[in-house]
Amino acid sequence: MAAVKTFEILAPGPLTTVQDCGRFGFGAYGVPVSGAMDSFSLRIGNLLVGNAENEACLEITVVGPRIMGLIDPEIVVTGADLYPHINADPLKMWCSHFIRKGEVLSFKGLRNGCRAYLAVTGGIHVKSIMGSKSTNLSAGFGGFEGRSLRAGDILFSNPSHCSPKTETWALQEDDIPADPADQSIRVIFGPQDDHFPSKTREIFLDATFRVTPQSDRTGIRLAGPPIEAKKNLGKSIISEGVVPGTIQIPGDAQPIIILGETVTGGYRKIATIASADLPFLGQVKPGDTVNFHRVSIDEAYQAIREQEKRINKLKEKMRAK
Amino acid sequence: MLFKNPVYRKMGDCSLLVEVGDEIDIDVNQKVRELFAGLKTDPLVGVLDTVPGYRSLLIIFDPLETTLRQIQEEVQHLLRTLDPSQLPEPKTMEVPVVYGGEYGPDLKWVADYHGITPEEVIRFHTGHTYHVYMIGFMPGYPYMGELPEEIVTPRRETPRTVVPRGSVGLAQKQIGIYSTQSPGGWQIIGWTPLILFDSARWPPGLLEMGDQVKFYAIKEEELVNWQQ
Numbered sequence: 001m002a003a004v005k006t007f008e009i010l011a012p013g014p015l016t017t018v019q020d021c022g023r024f025g026f027g028a029y030g031v032p033v034s035g036a037m038d039s040f041s042l043r044i045g046n047l048l049v050g051n052a053e054n055e056a057c058l059e060i061t062v063v064g065p066r067i068m069g070l071i072d073p074e075i076v077v078t079g080a081d082l083y084p085h086i087n088a089d090p091l092k093m094w095c096s097h098f099i100r101k102g103e104v105l106s107f108k109g110l111r112n113g114c115r116a117y118l119a120v121t122g123g124i125h126v127k128s129i130m131g132s133k134s135t136n137l138s139a140g141f142g143g144f145e146g147r148s149l150r151a152g153d154i155l156f157s158n159p160s161h162c163s164p165k166t167e168t169w170a171l172q173e174d175d176i177p178a179d180p181a182d183q184s185i186r187v188i189f190g191p192q193d194d195h196f197p198s199k200t201r202e203i204f205l206d207a208t209f210r211v212t213p214q215s216d217r218t219g220i221r222l223a224g225p226p227i228e229a230k231k232n233l234g235k236s237i238i239s240e241g242v243v244p245g246t247i248q249i250p251g252d253a254q255p256i257i258i259l260g261e262t263v264t265g266g267y268r269k270i271a272t273i274a275s276a277d278l279p280f281l282g283q284v285k286p287g288d289t290v291n292f293h294r295v296s297i298d299e300a301y302q303a304i305r306e307q308e309k310r311i312n313k314l315k316e317k318m319r320a321k
Numbered sequence: 322m323l324f325k326n327p328v329y330r331k332m333g334d335c336s337l338l339v340e341v342g343d344e345i346d347i348d349v350n351q352k353v354r355e356l357f358a359g360l361k362t363d364p365l366v367g368v369l370d371t372v373p374g375y376r377s378l379l380i381i382f383d384p385l386e387t388t389l390r391q392i393q394e395e396v397q398h399l400l401r402t403l404d405p406s407q408l409p410e411p412k413t414m415e416v417p418v419v420y421g422g423e424y425g426p427d428l429k430w431v432a433d434y435h436g437i438t439p440e441e442v443i444r445f446h447t448g449h450t451y452h453v454y455m456i457g458f459m460p461g462y463p464y465m466g467e468l469p470e471e472i473v474t475p476r477r478e479t480p481r482t483v484v485p486r487g488s489v490g491l492a493q494k495q496i497g498i499y500s501t502q503s504p505g506g507w508q509i510i511g512w513t514p515l516i517l518f519d520s521a522r523w524p525p526g527l528l529e530m531g532d533q534v535k536f537y538a539i540k541e542e543e544l545v546n547w548q549q
Contacts, residue, residue, distance in 0.1 A: 024369040024370050024381075025369065027370040027372035027379070027381070028357065028371065028372060028373055028456060028529065028530065029456055029461060029518070029524065029525050029526035030457050030458065030460045030461055030462055030500070030518070030526065031525070032460075033370075129520050130520065130525065136460070136520075138459055138460070138501060139459060139460040139461075139500070139520065140501065141520035141521075142520070146520075188331065188333050188334060190330055190331045190332060190333075191330035191331060191332045191338050192330070238344070238345060238374070238375045238376055239374055239458075239464065240338060240372075240374035240375070240376075240377045240379060241336075241338070241371075241372025241374050241377070241378070241379030241381075241457075242332070242372075243333060243335065243336045243379070243381055245333055246332055262458075263372050263457055264372065264374065264457025272331075272332050272333030272336075273333065274333065275333065275334050275335050275384055297331065297334055297389060300333070300334035300384075301334060301384055301388065304334065304385065305385070308385060
């Protein structure tokens, strides 16, 4: 079955891109993971419309687009609350909904978080490049023509693999992630925590950092007390691979949390976010504050297992319907 | 110096940094390449990606399938059994460059900095074969070295907001080629028509770590030979 014209973008918003769970395996070519900044919301969104978790969705940043339905697809909006509406009526988030041809999805303003996800039955139809449908903005490939959406773009969706659902699915209130603002985020020290005096490491854990406007999909830039390395060390280190969530300290001693658009870096890294808390980072926006608390590697593994258990339980609940 | 035993550093709960030496050095980088190739031949369970650096290999894995401890043990075992003679020969790539003018807006500055002529800078630059230490910063961007002492030049004081794709830049002893347009602070001495990264090509990157690169000068008029 061929893909079908599903959405027309009437207004794109400042940064609306096609993303899935990311592109892995090409780090040696300098290709970063990209993908949804809040993978939890993307995965749940897909599940709510009957997709596999890793299908391509739209990632919507801070200001929502206006999107017209060209058929009657089932959709869901998850992640940040940008106050979504269908025509004049508020749309319940984390709850799937059949829109009608000609209806317009719009967003009336940010209420919490940073990035919303729009999932559609069958997934957004784009080519998989190097194993992923995610948009790589810096090199201009993947996603929809390697770029963020523009007014007039027509998006196709894939025909659904399963028999079409006839009822809507919703995530229960208790399972919806809390407002991500002002969260304490779990970190594991390293890889270069030994480059910082113990006093600096304490300052790092005690401090409250403000997220600056220079933050984007490459990194979250923080402002707070200076995180100074040991005096006898140079400003930078020999460049090495990095992962999303690692916290580098450049020459100005203000931390940058690396996100998904870069594979290497030349600054020392005091700590790295626990994987289970990475989806929170996707919901952090300029003006928010963050602070860090240290966990052991075993606690981090425990957290990630609990998160997966939660997602698996949701999957079972949905299958049981 | 190549470490007798690698230093293992955790980068969060899903990646392990294996440092095999403490400096930018061919032998150290060669060891990274051996380990990288070894992991490609015998992939470890749960590994999602490996990123070679100058002196380290970053191994990224799925923490639901394996653990840091497990990966470290497997890497230690692999290092004991690595057979460097199995490594494929690195390829040598000749890279055409239009030097100076609008293609290399910093060529004159680099020449003046060293008190030599632009032609001499070009002669030094084309007179050596360079080693690709790693790919990073952006898809397909090669970090190469070592530049001859005579033209070792600091980065620009003010980075440019736009450096065109194909620009050949210098920073201290390193050479890079901008594989996509981006901001950048390296001294741009020339431009190559070669496409360093193309997501529709296999492999997508023209250069890989360990490759050998030699630059040669071409004239602007010759660029038609590389038009697609």
